[in-house]
Amino acid sequence: MSEALAIDVRDLTKSFGTRKVVDNFSIQVPRGQVWGFLGPNGSGKTTTIRMLCGLLVPDSGSGTCLGYDILRESAAIKRNVGYMTQKFSFYEDLSIRENLDFVARIYDVKDRRKVVDQAIEQLGLVRRQQQLAGTLSGGWKQRLALAACILHRPRLLLLDEPTAGVDPQARRDFWDEIHQLAAQGLTVLVSTHYMDEAERCDRIVYLAYGTVLARGTVAQVIGESGLHTWIVEGEDVRALAADMHNVPGIDQVSVFGVTLHVSGKDAAALERAIAPFRTRAGFKWQKATPSLEDVFIHLMAPFREQTS
Amino acid sequence: MFGISIARITAVFLKELIQMRRDRLTFGMIIGIPVIQLVLFGFAINSDPKHLPAALNVQDPSVYSRTLVRALENSGYFRIDHIISNEREAESLLAEGRVAFVVTVPPEFSRELARGDRPQILIEADASDPSAAANAIAAISQLPATVFNRDFTGALAPLRGTPPPFEVVVHRRYNPEGVSAFNVVPGLIGVILTMTMVLITALAVTREVERGTMENLLAMPLQPFEVMAGKILPYIFVGYIQVTVVIVAALLLFGVPMLGSYFDLSVALAAFIAANLAVGFTISTVASNQLQAMQMTFFFFLPSILLSGFMFPFRGMPDWAQWIGEVLPNTHFMRIVRGVMLKGNTLPQMFDDLWPLLAFMLAMMAIALMRYRRTLD
Incomplete structure (x- = not known):
């Protein structure tokens, strides 16, 4: 892989009805970095993330994710991206192991059994692997979702408010894990409302009403605000x-x-x-x-x- | 008094009204279901079917056979579609359900009639649906006394009057005792499958949407066909289990005969189950929640029991209702399953009903795949 940018999109625009949700959005995210996506509710964070992973088709604009065209090669993007939805979207009526096994089969993961075993071990859920996912607490659900998202060794992780409603300890563990993954070369784009999480990102992008209001390192954003x-x-x-x-x-x-x-x-x-x-x-x-x-x-x- | 507040009741009442108005589909059902039931029960259903297709097997062409055709048609119950002259053809017309009756005028009929030997006319009725045939059979028994009176002129004039100059022998084929369970129980296979197969798949995709798992499913590298096939296949097995239960009960509890082969039946079953599952899948791509999916299923189920010939004789319905019925998979499956069990029909004899079933299945699958959303747009 020659290209240094994991995400390179320009002028993405998306409207729902007459409401412009994302307006001329562009970012270039280098490989191996953790970028934070901030902004008030309804600012277009989720919509942008969905356009990046092929869940929504932009009205205009273009670009690539991992070198694949976001308009024409969404199948290839889906195979190489891990996307964690805002709401827990794995099966509550499947057990932890069954959920992971399902995901591993869909991505055609090699040595499926071993990979799933490892994931359960890393989660520390060996003894609870037969427990139904629906009975897990919020923090454990997030960890299970993250484990499921990285099962197929994606090169880009898109996380949509992964820690909403999770206690501080679980949030800290979650972020430690994200930095570990980034250290292994994974690129991460994560949306959040928490300032302490924003401060743990390499770069932040502040989005409001579909437009980027500020971007850069935390120090840059504060400095450039002139406040x-x-x-x-x-x-x-x-x-x-x-x-x-x-x-x-x-x-x-x-x-x-x-x-x-x-x-x-x-x-x-x-x-x-x-x-x-x-x-x-x-x-x-x-x-x-x-x-x-x-x-x-x-x-x-x-x-x-x-x-x- | 525990303080019942009119204001609070009003608050709930108004909220319900607003929600009812927002849920367009439910509102449509509230209006639509009574209208459909009125139309179907009021206009489409007729338990005294007339103009039933019949074949006349003439072994002795004469003025009498022509009079007989006219008289049968004038009774209102028969429509002579085929004039044939051999037993084999009569057999296959009945088996394939192309005619409901075969009227056989035996050789030497006119001679024996003239001699006063009181010859017999054979009426073979397809009694696999006993209620459909009953009134027509009753009408025939009136015939012998008067039908040939105008033909009996001159020397034959004394033949008028009693006893009638000829006899009518009725053979109720496929269900000689007119047991209605023989008709209803095989038909139930189609009804049960329509209900459960459509509903199960209709809920299958809607559930994913409602629980929010759809977003994840769409974000994964899955083709629409892979989702459809994966979701439909398990229920084909469920369908076969249901059929096994009904057939065992049909044989043991109701004594329904199984004259055909289980293999032939299972071939038709596969097509029928897949057709219903495709309907369910299509519904699930349209419905936005599980309640809507259930309502739409009911919308499909209603004509499937009323217009398929399950509850009421198919041939008793007006043309427009028959056209709708001909589209429904249950109509064709009903004929196939009754044919296999009661008549011992084999695959080639099912062909007329098998291809519409397959065509429906393919069309529904195509619609389902086109409607299936690949993105959240």
Whole structure:
């Protein structure tokens, strides 16, 4: 394989009815990297992923996945891609082993029995392999789904919100596994709503209303946002937050327990705007780098009207 | 009082109305099913079939045979389609179900009639459906007393009156005692298979959609034909098991004869089961949930029992209903299975009903494959 890009698509556009869900989307993902796909609900993440693996046909645009044309060679793409759906989509009325065996047969996996055995062992489910998949908890279902997706040794993994509703420990294990796979040369594109997961990606792409609003490493995205943030610590930050609403120069105020993130696009204006509040007693003000979440909320601000 | 609130009842009532309106198919069924039943029961079904196809086997052509043809047709129950002159032809017409009756005028009929020897006319009725033949047979028994009165002129005039100048002998073929179970039980094989085979496959794909496993299935390298074949094959076995159960019961409990060969029957069965499974598969590509799939199955099942000749004599239906019936696989299978079990028919004799079954199966499979979605679009 000569080409260095696992995904190389340009100007993908997809509409459902009159609603444009993905608008001129382009990305180039190098092999062996883990890319995060972020954006609010309905931003077109799932639709984009489905177009990449041949589940949806784009209205326009073109490109390749693993060197295969996404329009004409979807059969070849399907054989080499592992796609994990947002909702658990294996058979709840089949056992863990039966599910894996089914997948292995469909992909015509060599040494099927051995591969399935190994997968069950890696999952740590040897003793529960006869258990019905439907009786597994959310975290185990995700792990089973991931195991099933990589059974046929795909070269590209497309994961659609794989950790939604999964506890932190299970999420961390899941991500450790993803980085292990990436280390073996697998390319991963994963959509998520979790900021800590985004921070574990090599690159992130932020999508809203079908268009890319930001992309790059986490540091790049934060840097390019041009956002300035002050962190306020104190007893009753909620009251302070309410007072700072609709003050010119302050673009967003969010409460995180006992701290407050106050952000603005214009550093000087922000400093002027917060000056009267800084005189209040009992609060500690500190200039800080905005968090990824601050940046994303800031990016979404122009669309706020549309969402409500 | 435990505080029954009109407002809360209204809330549920309004929600139900909105949901009912959204579910177009169910709404259509609420209107459609009564209309279909009205039309089928009201217009299509007629338990007193008339103009039944018959053959006249004339061994003694004379003025009497011509009068007989006219009289049979005037009774309203017979339509003489074939004039033949040998027993073999009569046999095969009856076996293949092309005619319901063969009326045989024996050699020397007119001479014996003139001599006052009271010759016999043989009526062979296909009694595999006893109810279809009953009224026609009753009508025939009226004939001898008066039918030839206008032909008896001059010297023959004394033949008018009693006793009738000739006798009618009726042979109820294939089911001499007119046991209705002989007709119903083999027919049940077709009905049971139609119901279960269509329903099972109709649910098979819809279930994948409803449970969200379809997305995964589509993301895997599977061809539509592979999915269809894989989903249909297990149910062919199920179908054979069902048939075995019904046939064992037919033989042991109801004493239905099995004159033909099991091999011939199983050949026809394969085509019939596959045709029904293809219908189910097609339904499952259209229905968006399991309830809709069940409703559509019912939509197919209703004409399959009413217009196939299972419940009511096929020949009693008006032409339009017969045309619909001719399309349905159950109609043809019903004839095949009754033919094999009661008449001992073999494969070549089933041909007339086998090819429409195969044509239906292929057409349905083609539609199912075309309708099967390869993507989520």
